[in-house]
Amino acid sequence: MILVAGSSNLDFVVQAHHIPAPGETVLGRDFKTFPGGKGANQAVASARAGGVATSFLTAMGNDTFADPIETSLHEASVLTHIVRSEDQPTGTAFICVSDDAENAITVAPGANLALQAEHLPNLQGISHLLMQLEIPLATVAAYAGAARQQGVCVVLNAAPVQELPAALLESIDVLVVNEGELATLSRHNGTVAECLERIAVPTVVVTLGHRGSCARLNGTFLVQPAYPITPIDTTAAGDTFCGSLVAALSLGLTMRQALQSAGAAGALACTRLGAQSSIPKMAEVADFLARQPAASADALDTLGAYCGLPAGTYS
Numbered sequence: 209m210i211l212v213a214g215s216s217n218l219d220f221v222v223q224a225h226h227i228p229a230p231g232e233t234v235l236g237r238d239f240k241t242f243p244g245g246k247g248a249n250q251a252v253a254s255a256r257a258g259g260v261a262t263s264f265l266t267a268m269g270n271d272t273f274a275d276p277i278e279t280s281l282h283e284a285s286v287l288t289h290i291v292r293s294e295d296q297p298t299g300t301a302f303i304c305v306s307d308d309a310e311n312a313i314t315v316a317p318g319a320n321l322a323l324q325a326e327h328l329p330n331l332q333g334i335s336h337l338l339m340q341l342e343i344p345l346a347t348v349a350a351y352a353g354a355a356r357q358q359g360v361c362v363v364l365n366a367a368p369v370q371e372l373p374a375a376l377l378e379s380i381d382v383l384v385v386n387e388g389e390l391a392t393l394s395r396h397n398g399t400v401a402e403c404l405e406r407i408a409v410p411t412v413v414v415t416l417g418h419r420g421s422c423a424r425l426n427g428t429f430l431v432q433p434a435y436p437i438t439p440i441d442t443t444a445a446g447d448t449f450c451g452s453l454v455a456a457l458s459l460g461l462t463m464r465q466a467l468q469s470a471g472a473a474g475a476l477a478c479t480r481l482g483a484q485s486s487i488p489k490m491a492e493v494a495d496f497l498a499r500q501p502a503a504s505a506d507a508l509d510t511l512g513a514y515c516g517l518p519a520g521t522y523s
């Protein structure tokens with residue numbers, strides 16, 4: 209079984225021509241709410257990817273904002289362990305989505321900060337623990353340490369990015385980041401490959417938006433070009449990638465296969481509005497992948513060059 213531990217938010221979303229600059233007011237269009245939160249999104253993505261069962265440890269308030277998130281988790285067949293905060297509201301996120309599918313997100317963490325070290329359930333039967341950084345860093349570090357001690361594979365999506373203590377880094381088996389997060393964590397202003405080399409975690413995966421993804425597994429590099437789509441809303445694309453990646457790894461697929469299914473799921477999530485509402489099911493991902501041609505040598509080389517990888521050093 210996969211355990212996801214992390215945040216639950218109710219997303220308040222408005223679409224507008226563009227994301228406001230500091231000091232600017234933009235007139236948007238319809239307003240909608242969606243179940244979100246990086247933790248809950250990744251749990252839904254893992255469950256919809258199929259295969260291994262997914263459970264989710266989170267904290268929510270004793271309020272009506274929690275209801276649609278719980279309904280979404282249950283509809284996706286996620287098993288939930290919910291810590292109920294009596295004095296903090298369920299987390300919320302305020303999201304502007306622009307007509308070119310970009311977003312700007314501000315999170316009010318609320319009850320997410322109530323998730324503490326003592327809330328970790330028994331890890332018996334758990335093969336993978338997947339976490340993000342919308343809950344207290346001390347909680348993430350405690351869960352990672354406990355999981356590592358019990359032989360559970362620890363996967364961290366370091367978003368929103370912050371400095372990671374050395375003890376936490378030592379407990380991580382797979383780190384998943386986007387390009388900006390990679391630059392911050394590596395403290396290096398160089399190529400993707402150079403940044404990947406500087407992070408002391410056995411496997412690091414970087415998502416590269418419309419370009420695709422790149423993984424460093426110990427000393428070897430894999431590049432995976434993106435699949436072409438017309439994006440509507442990129443919210444939760446990274447979460448979909450993470451949940452699908454861990455689901456694939458838990459099924460014993462290779463990292464190449466995991467990058468392909470995670471890339472396809474993340475691409476499909478960009479074609480629909482909202483967070484959990486946009487996450488595809490396994491059958492849809494399989495159907496989409498079956499219609500994609502194999503990546504050409506040119507596409508691999510273009511991505512390899514973008515990452516700063518010399519020819520012959522990646523596959």
Ligand code: RIB
Pocket residue numbers: 215217218219243244245246249300301313315342443444445446447483
């Ligand atoms: O990654 C997207 C998510 O970030 C949103 O659902 C929002 O809740 C924030 O946590």
